[in-house]
Every structure is written in structure tokens, then in C-alpha cells.
Amino acid sequence: MAEEDLIQVRREKAASLRELGVHPFGVAQPVRHTISDLLRAVPSVDDLPDEPGIAEDAPVFEIAGRVLAIRRFGKGAFLRMRDRSLEENQLFLSKAALSDRDWQVLGLTDVGDYVLARGPQFRTRRGDRALRASSFTVLTKALRPLPEKWHGLADKELRYRQRYVDLIANEDVRRVFVTRTKAIAFIRRFFDDRGFMEVETPMMHSLVSGATARPFITHHNALDLDLFMRIAPELYLKRLVVGGFERVYELGRNFRNEGLSPRHNPEFTMLEFYWAHATWNDLMELTEEMIVGLVRELGVGNPEDPLKVPCGGDVIDFTPPWPRVSMREAVLARMEGVAEADLDDVEKLRELARGQAGGDPKKEGEIERMGHGELIGFLFEETVESHLHRPTFITGFPVSVSPLARRNDEQPDIADRFELMIAGREVANAFNELGDPDDQRLRFEAQTAAREAGVEETMDYDEDYIRALEHGMPPTAGEGIGIDRLVMLLTDSPSIRDVILFPLMRPAD
RNA sequence: GGGGGCGUAGCUCAAUCUGGCAGAGCAAUGGACUCUUAAUCCAUAGGUUGAAGGUUCGAUUCCUUCCGCCCUCACCA
Known part of the structure; x- marks a missing residue:
């Protein structure tokens, strides 16, 4: 009928x-x-x-x-x-x-x-x-x-557009979103219990900063002012650390005007937290504790081994401690015929990178502009990243791609920064925060110079943020965790759209 | 944005390759039934085959364009 x-x-x-x-x-x-x-x-x-x-x-x-x-x-x-x-x-x-x-x-x-x-x-x-x-x-x-009682609603497009029907018809979909809600409640409790204060900072910014990404633009009528939907809350949260809120976190939406994919939705949920008098090493421990706690609390692992979690037909072992590997070590271990000395030879690195570019002219152009640390980063992404299965902290990021991170005291071109990779995906990004206003000014200037040289995604120079740092920020470490991607891991979901209730879709008509 | 795939009844799917009356199950409608479990049995109804155009005696099927979704590459978390 x-x-x-x-x-x-x-x-x-x-x-x-x-x-x-x-x-x-x-x-x-x-x-x-x-x-x-x-x-x-x-x-x-x-x-x-x-x-x-x-x-x-x-x-x-x-x-x-x-x-x-x-x-x-x-x-x-x-x-x-x-x-x-x-x-x-x-x-x-x-x-x-x-x-x-x-x-x-x-x-x-x-x-x-x-x-x-x-x-x-x-x-x-x-x-x-x-x-x-x-x-x-x-x-x-x-x-x-x-929908039909036996097969339910299978059409992905209808499932995303009419999530209300999807939720009625499909038990596993209900389970995913219950798990998501429990995960977020757990995270709040975890940070609250450790003396962190949950705060809310602006989502409409007049500068684009805190990350490198293209923003959405919106407009305030009464002020006749164009504003950017935030790509990250980072600089506001660190202003709060300056203000004396030494442990803060924000769990909320960021907006990035970029392509869609099974791992990217234009609005996504991010946890950012800042912890004064702590270092990136403390963050690694805290992150490990939190995610292991989540896996246990949610019971997403195997019944007989709760820290072994099924994921994409495979099993991820969350048993701590998780390996901590520098990009140098990882590249060295992965690429055959590369000697340790080669990693200090910029021209040798460039040659290796060209070999990985696969003839892509855009990549080759970028390789010519890269410095020492960026070349190692490129080799890491091309050869190692997708093979990192179990949770692994990756360190050794060049300062040039870490404009808000503190330099390592022994190696000034390397930032005290790590990314957490799980199942080949970046789940967290963290570093010792840069508290030196003069160095921060230099970093912003480098971003401005990069923009003038044609790099599309750079941070705006935030003068007020420098001013805040000039009032003195205690030594601080900070981290961002992509909540959607974490929930994907916890629920064995292949697409970010499966963990976002209403993912962005083109209007149907 | 580039490449590949998909779109048929409210839902789940056939028929498309090789052009020849567009089908089934569920749901619905009418009837039978006081223990069902995807209830069963009898009967009925339900279609702009995503849209537009083209080729053809004839198009769901072949071609072109457009729309939407999925995968993939690029950018990124």
C-alpha cells in the first residue's frame, strides 16, 4: 500500500x-x-x-x-x-x-x-x-x-537522516549511543574527582587559533561582525590557567570546515584539559589511566580479558603500560636500509621522503619546503602510522608543527609533545604548554610568515593571548582527546557517523 | 574537488549482465482463530523503478546530464 x-x-x-x-x-x-x-x-x-x-x-x-x-x-x-x-x-x-x-x-x-x-x-x-x-x-x-520487523532499517542514508527510526529499529545503534553517554559521564567524573574544573569558553571566536584548520564563518548582526566557529578552545583554556584555575577541562564541540570522511565530521566533540605543575609525562600516565578505566567501566572488552577490545575484526590490547616511541625510533624500526645517521642528514631524509611520495606532485612540492623534523614526521605518517595497532604514545614532534608547545630543553627544535595512536588513528594530542611569551610571539610570527608563503592552514596571531602569558602562566601540560574517535574504538564502529546521533548530511531536497 | 559503487512498493530484497506484461516477504486492508515468539491460514490492495533527456517498435535494464548516499584519495582530529 x-x-x-x-x-x-x-x-x-x-x-x-x-x-x-x-x-x-x-x-x-x-x-x-x-x-x-x-x-x-x-x-x-x-x-x-x-x-x-x-x-x-x-x-x-x-x-x-x-x-x-x-x-x-x-x-x-x-x-x-x-x-x-x-x-x-x-x-x-x-x-x-x-x-x-x-x-x-x-x-x-x-x-x-x-x-x-x-x-x-x-x-x-x-x-x-x-x-x-x-x-x-x-x-x-x-x-x-x-520498518520491517526482521531486517529493521538497513539503508544507511535513512538511518542517519531519520535517526529516530534507526534508534527504534536497531538495538546495536541504541547500545552505541548509551555507551557514548556513559563514556562522557565517566570522563567528567574522572576529571572532577581529580580536582579539575569544567568550564565553558566561547564557541564564536574573532581569531582562528588553537589548531590549524579552516573555520566556519558566521556573522553577528548587531555588531556587524564576522565571527569564526571555534576550531579549538585551547587559548581560552590557557587564559584560565593564567587566571588561577590551574586544572580546567572543557568537553564540547569544535567546528572545522574540511572534508567529510568516515573519521571526520564538521562538528566533533573534543575533550581539552590543562593541568598546571604537571608535565607531558604526567599526561601520558593520566591518559592511560583514564582510557583503561573507561574500557573496564564500560565492559567493552572480552569477558575473560577485559582489556582486549574487539575492533574492526581485530583485537586491540589496552593493557598498560603503553609503548612510548619517538617518531625517529619508529621510522628507524619500520624502514629497512635506513641507518641512524641518515635521520640526521636532511638531504638523505628528503630523498627517502621523495621515495614515499609516490610521484604525487603536491606531496613532492611540500617535501621540498620541509625542514628536518617535518621530514621525519612525513616519513612517520607515510610508513608507520597506519601500522600502530595497540595504544602507543608517539613523541618527537618538530617545534615547527607545534606552535603552542614548549621546546625540549636539550633539543630546541623538538617539542615536548606526544600523540596517542590507537588502531592507526590519532586519539589524543598533548604537550607541555609554551609559557614563554617571547617564544610564543616568535611562533605566531612563524605562522604568519607561513601564511604569507602560501600555507593555507595557519594560526592567527593572538595578541591578547601573548598579553595573558606576560602575566605568567604556571608550568602547565595540556591535552586534547577526540571523543568521537574514542567512542568509535569503544563501540567497534567503522564510521564517525555511527557515533554521532545526527551527522551532517546534505538536505534531502 | 578526483576516482569507483549504489538508488526498484512504507521497510528488506528479486528482475538489470543478455531490453520484451515490475515480483516476493514483512507491514496494510477484509475474513478465521484465546498462548503468540519473524504466529498461521484464505482473500484484497499497494509502483513517477531517485530526476530529466536520449537511443529503440519497446527502457528498471543501454547512453548523457543532474540529485542523494556509500567507499577511496587529498586536507585534517
Whole structure:
């Protein structure tokens, strides 16, 4: 039947409900129990009576939820429903146990409707738990049909555009988003427990800084001012450290105007935290503790080995301590025929990099402009990154690609910075923060120079941030963790769209 | 933005290669049935084959353009 006709039939049922005095889109009424309560009240089905054995004074439960299936047979029916506890239960509706009106209401009930039922629990002849309804009504009429009961909603486009249907139809999708919510709650608790203060900084910025990415532009009418949606909260959070909030975190959305992919959504959730009187080594320990805690708390690992987590048909071992490897060491171990001395020879590195460019003229052009550290970084990305499976801290980032990170005291062209790689993906990025306002000024100037030389993604020079540093920031380490990517790992999701409730889609029409 | 794939009933899928009346299951409608579990049985109805154009006696099928989605490369987290 055509969609309009299916809807028309249900509209007519809604009208019939009104005639029976049942508002098809009624006002809320108290609901005393959840389906979880039913299970908790009598944990074992064996302890329930059969239908004839239901006692006069048996406890009456009152549950409300969405109808998932109806099986009618003459003067009786079984109806499967799910409620806010996300548990499912059966109702048994018999003409004998219901008022005439409630029986008529059942005749006007479709899969997808929200219903309210009261009655005692019992055990069916097949040994299942069910509620025998002594009263039954429709709370909300669904005008549209749900997807097919066996296959559910499979079309990815419909699943992302109509997530409400996806959530009704697909259990694994519900599970992913429950896990996401639990992960975020865990992270907040983790930082709160350690004396970190959650703060909210502006999402509309007048400068583009804190990361290198192209921004979204928006406009404030009253001030006639173009603003950028933030690409990172970093510089505001460090201003707060200057202000004396020595442990701060922000868990929120960033916006980057770049391509979409299974690992990139234009708006994504990031955790950033700053910890005064700590170093990047402390951050590695804290990160390890937090993610191991998450994996344990959420129970996403194998039952017999909770730190081995299935991911993309493979298994990731989260058992600490995680390896800490410099990009130099990683490249040396990975690339055959490369000697340690070669890594100090810029021209030799450039030659190796050309060999990895695969004839791509754009890459080759970039290679010619790269310095020593950037060349090692390039070789790392080309040869090592995708092979890093278990959680690994990568260090040895050049200062030139780390404009907000403190220099290493022994190796001034290397930043005290690490990235955490898991399953070939970057999950976290952290460093000792640069507190020297004069050095920070030089870094901003280098960014400005790079922009003038044609580099598209550079940071704006933030004069007020320098001013803040001139007031003195305590020695601080800071980190950003991509929450969506972390949730992808925890839920074995191949695409970022599977862990974002409403991923960006082109308008359908 | 480049390359590849996909789009058929409300949903899940056939038919497309090799052009010849567009089909099934679920859902829906009418009927039978007081223990179903993807209930069963009988009957009925449901289509702008993503859109537009072209080739052809004839197009879901072949060609072109456009729209949307997926994968991939590039940029990035």
C-alpha cells in the first residue's frame, strides 16, 4: 500500500480512538513502573504463576511504551513493547480480562503506537514473562509504519537522516549511543574527582587559533561582525590557567570546515584539559589511566580479558603500560636500509621522503619546503602510522608543527609533545604548554610568515593571548582527546557517523 | 574537488549482465482463530523503478546530464 494510504488508515484509527474517548495524542499521565521494575520484582520467570493461577491480590504493574509487535488471534493477543528502561516485555490481552472499550482500543492499535497497560505479571504456557492487561489504552498514535520487523532499517542514508527510526529499529545503534553517554559521564567524573574544573569558553571566536584548520564563518548582526566557529578552545583554556584555575577541562564541540570522511565530521566533540605543575609525562600516565578505566567501566572488552577490545575484526590490547616511541625510533624500526645517521642528514631524509611520495606532485612540492623534523614526521605518517595497532604514545614532534608547545630543553627544535595512536588513528594530542611569551610571539610570527608563503592552514596571531602569558602562566601540560574517535574504538564502529546521533548530511531536497 | 559503487512498493530484497506484461516477504486492508515468539491460514490492495533527456517498435535494464548516499584519495582530529 502506498505510504499516504498507510498514513490515511492510521488517521482514521486515530479518529475512531477519539470517538471512544481516547485522545490519540493525549496529555501525559503518571506511569508507575518500568519494564525493568517488572524484572526486578520477580527476577525468575519460574516464580510467576500461570494465568489461571494469578492471585486476586497479585501486585499490579503499570507500564508505558512503544508497541513493537502485535500477534492477534481471535479473542486474545500478545503485544511486545519497549519502554524507557530499554527493556522489552509482552502484554497478554484477552477479551475476557478487558473492558469492551479497551478491547476496541486494541483493535485500533498499530505497531509503533505508545500504549499504557496495567495488570499482574504471569508466566505464559510457553514459559515467558508477560503482563496480563486488566486495562489498556493508547497514549500516542503513530501515523507512520515502522520498518520491517526482521531486517529493521538497513539503508544507511535513512538511518542517519531519520535517526529516530534507526534508534527504534536497531538495538546495536541504541547500545552505541548509551555507551557514548556513559563514556562522557565517566570522563567528567574522572576529571572532577581529580580536582579539575569544567568550564565553558566561547564557541564564536574573532581569531582562528588553537589548531590549524579552516573555520566556519558566521556573522553577528548587531555588531556587524564576522565571527569564526571555534576550531579549538585551547587559548581560552590557557587564559584560565593564567587566571588561577590551574586544572580546567572543557568537553564540547569544535567546528572545522574540511572534508567529510568516515573519521571526520564538521562538528566533533573534543575533550581539552590543562593541568598546571604537571608535565607531558604526567599526561601520558593520566591518559592511560583514564582510557583503561573507561574500557573496564564500560565492559567493552572480552569477558575473560577485559582489556582486549574487539575492533574492526581485530583485537586491540589496552593493557598498560603503553609503548612510548619517538617518531625517529619508529621510522628507524619500520624502514629497512635506513641507518641512524641518515635521520640526521636532511638531504638523505628528503630523498627517502621523495621515495614515499609516490610521484604525487603536491606531496613532492611540500617535501621540498620541509625542514628536518617535518621530514621525519612525513616519513612517520607515510610508513608507520597506519601500522600502530595497540595504544602507543608517539613523541618527537618538530617545534615547527607545534606552535603552542614548549621546546625540549636539550633539543630546541623538538617539542615536548606526544600523540596517542590507537588502531592507526590519532586519539589524543598533548604537550607541555609554551609559557614563554617571547617564544610564543616568535611562533605566531612563524605562522604568519607561513601564511604569507602560501600555507593555507595557519594560526592567527593572538595578541591578547601573548598579553595573558606576560602575566605568567604556571608550568602547565595540556591535552586534547577526540571523543568521537574514542567512542568509535569503544563501540567497534567503522564510521564517525555511527557515533554521532545526527551527522551532517546534505538536505534531502 | 578526483576516482569507483549504489538508488526498484512504507521497510528488506528479486528482475538489470543478455531490453520484451515490475515480483516476493514483512507491514496494510477484509475474513478465521484465546498462548503468540519473524504466529498461521484464505482473500484484497499497494509502483513517477531517485530526476530529466536520449537511443529503440519497446527502457528498471543501454547512453548523457543532474540529485542523494556509500567507499577511496587529498586536507585534517
